[in-house]
Amino acid sequence: MDDTAGDGQYQPGEVAERLFFTRPDGTETEPDSAIAVAADDEGWVPLEPDARALLADESAEPYDRYLAMTALTRWGSPVGYAAVQAAAQDPDEQPWRDYSIDRFYSLDNTFALLSRAVIDSVDQAVERGSTAERLAALAALIGITDRVYFEHNLSPSGMYPEDIAQLRGPIETQIERGLAELAAAPADVPLPGWVSDQVEELANALGMIDKDAADAYKARIPA
């Protein structure tokens, strides 16, 4: 880790350090690299038991457990997808919220990063027969786009048309929910701009498979 990091910055515990910050040869790496490299050629096989144990360990550092959930998800594990679904049930109560923020607005982006792990695990889910669980996890995330900032991941630049076709129902339900919330918001206390943008991005995503339906939804988004 960078030696300029402040005293209060997150420090991984022993298991997370080994799984996500150390290469097999003992040199330092980053969680994104460690997780992605293990996603290929079943590299996750020797790592998954420790990741599952870390995710289940309630005494462990919350962000360590978050990384374990991210890794299991990226590796196509049904355990990871189930954890994502559970987290989406109560996003504000997750102990790892706010450990990571985006570069433009300093907004929490833990769920945004988690959404990438779900989306990018498409091949691993096919290999492991967990596509249904993956789609359920993605649907759960789509269902909280009125409450949680996803950067731009749930949009045409973040989603596959095949996933959008499978999740058309949840997407349209969420667009309707977002439109209702935008319409109900008092003019003097508007919702954050990303709420409206995420409704539009979901509609744009829908536009990858049905442009007319997407245009009809977008026409209803308040200016």
Place this chain on the structure above:
Amino acid sequence: MSEAIVKALDEAASRVGASLGKDASKAITDLYRDSSSKLTDVVKRSVGSDVEHAGQLKQIADKLEQNAARTGVSDAEKATENAALKQKLSDILHDPGSGTKPTIKREDNDFSQDHFVPNDPKTKQPKIDKTTGKPVEVGKSHINANGDLEPANPNGKTTMTQHVIGGNNPAIKGSSPYTSFAPSKGVGGKQYGSHEYQVDYNKLQQDIGGGKVNGVEIHDPASVQGSIQGEIDGIAGQHVVVPHGSLPNGEMTQPEKAAFGKQVAQQFGIKGEAKNDLTARINALSNSRRDNEWLVKGTIPGSYLTKIR
């Protein structure tokens, strides 16, 4: 500022020359170079007149290059497209802008915190890191005690590309000497943060150049994207033309990114960690094009900041 745009245009013109001949290349460079071949005021004036111009000029450079590299089309078709892009380039270079002072903006719900202190959702008290036993701190750009806009760590070692990629390592973000900005389209519009500051980048650049401001660098979209592109080229071992996608500003769709990443990895035999690095940088380049992202390295003195709300 501006130099990265000229570099991008020069490189694009060079590739146009290799594909369509010297005359086609010269027709492009004549638009922004004077007889002494030095950086002319044309690009500087264009970038200085409208905050959108920097991103637009980089897009033209990308498309000139992309067109020159096209396969399966005739030289005549390439020449027609090249002429259209050259006209767009000319239009932007001669567009006087909106007439208002161009600025870049940053929004945040709380600029006063030098770090974010997450609260435990149950106790409502600051979260304690179980490894260190100390309150969790997430470093961020903020207004410091002097009223200056300070990045998470002015002396941090995080690179420009690492800053844009972000990712799952909080230490990388907490060690960033960069602050991200978006082009400002005036006052109003959708708010992502309850507070907003704008920076007059022309004045700041002028005073950096004149030695009044030290330790600060402004990176326009061409510079940010050029840095990411350089790392993509480094991974591949040669220059890779990253195509503009089908979304606004050249952003790629998810299938476009995935297909291009796989193609490049296969073409250059890129595997393992390098493959992940490549994928992350293609994604970052696409995102940076979408956002027309500007970066400022170092601490911006308060006198260059305008508080909007």
